[in-house]
Amino acid sequence: MPKAKKKKNSSFQTTITKSVFLYGRPNKEKLVILQQMQNSYTALINRDIDLLEKNPDIVLQLVKNDKKDPQMRKLEKAIRPEGINSAFCQNAFDAAVVQVSGRLNNIRLDLLSEGRGIFAQSKVLFAMSVMGCSKQKMEETMRQIEGMFYEDCTKTLHEMSEKEFSDLQLEFQERYATKSLEYRVPKLRFVSVPLDLRLMKIEQSTDTKMPYVIIITNPLKTRQRITIPLDTSGHFLHKIQNNKMAGMVLMQIRKGNLRIGWSYDSTRQQPATTxxxxxxxxxxxxxxxxxxxxxxxxxxxxDFYHEEVEPAFAELANLRNKKRKIKHFLRKHNLPEDVRRSLIKKMDHLERMIQTAKAPYRKKRCYYxxxxxxxxxxxxxxxxxxxxxxxxxxxxxxxxxxxxxxxxxxxxxxxxxxxxxxxxxxxxxxxxxxxxxxxxx
Missing domain, CATH: 3.30.420 (Nucleotidyltransferase; domain 5)
Known part of the structure; x- marks a missing residue:
């Protein structure tokens, strides 16, 4: 069984990222535009997540979280809706890649803990296994990557017989399908909108009592900009004036008010101790x-986890195991047509029960x-x-x-x-x- 991934070394960090927050009160017309931006951004991310999940050709890029890959950028341009700012679409696409990549990595780590060997240890082999690549193609890919780990993977693949490889891949696909049901496809309800220098500009105010104003380009309409005065506390104002602020901010609408999150790096010395x-x-x-x-x-x-959460997920796992046994029985036996139909209906019923099970996830949220x-x-x-x-x-x-x-x-x-x-x-x-x-x- 592969070794566990050990916790990274931690120590006092001399540079940490902090945030300041600025608040604005847009009028009704501007508030509608900002809410449309936030809703459109969330919808774009969810749309891109669905498209990425259904695309079998980019699994490797998703597993590696490689947003700058030429194939990924080409895909982003191909699915970009007309009439929406390109920077706005790129930010949504990158956020979707992060969500899908996190889900795939969690599945990979679960398979690693179950002893799936090099097919879960290596992100490249994991992605190629998901895509159903051949043993020969995996060997060729491993030879092209430098490093002792990849040399060991190549050697392991070379020593593996075709039957052994086929059996391992079949087991991998079954476990991957099970884990894919456990880790549901992300669907976001509410996200902050990142605004970089292509979409906004923050300046010191000259016409209002507020210390700053933000000029936001409407990504949903050409050549439309809105200006909103921003206020903040004296503490945050001091931090802004004394630190080099980031070129990107996070916009959020909260109870009819605009909140802008602006980050900066704070440097400190190692403290003396007595x-x-x-x-x-x-x-x-x-x-x-x-x-x-x-x-x-x-x-x-x-105790709450062991008494409430574990039994709930055990029942869910029991349903999945029953469905898997029926599927295996159908594949291995030549049955009369009426018996096959009956078992398929039973599988469909079990699948509905699995998909509509909410209690385990509710108890898990309570535990968290x-x-x-x-x-x-x-x-x-x-x-x-x-x-x-x-x-x-x-x-x-x-x-x-x-x-x-x-x-x-x-x-x-x-x-x-x-x-x-x-x-x-x-x-x-x-x-x-x-x-x-x-x-x-």
């Missing part, structure tokens, strides 16, 4: 410090909400209790990347511990407190 506290990330206690403090508890949240609440409370309690000259020593979790699926992590408690530790490191970095990870004995 004392050190060790923090153990656990489950019974969220944090147990070297000075004897126990902060928070993850046990009730994990409880987990986030407990993590936020525990992290805030610890960070508020230390001074900036405190060095925090954290045990390094030797686990897979914790923002993946349940099966990839082996145990869902590992997911909870990993997320808890990541939030702690982010909070320490934001406050300017130094930390480092210590490998366990």
């Amino acid at each position: 004392n050190c506290i060790g923090v153990d990330t656990g489950i019974s206690d969220c944090f147990h410090t070297s000075d004897g403090r126990a902060i928070g508890s993850m046990s009730p949240v994990i 909400a409880r987990l986030d609440h407990e993590i936020k409370k525990s992290v805030t309690t610890y960070v508020d209790s230390i001074s900036k000259d405190t060095l925090t020593a954290i045990e390094k979790l030797d686990i897979k990347e914790f923002n993946k699926s349940r099966k990839v992590n082996g145990m869902f408690s590992t997911f909870a511990r990993g997320k808890l530790q990541r939030k702690l490191m982010e909070a320490l970095n934001q406050k300017g407190c130094d930390f480092f990870e210590v490998a366990p004995d």
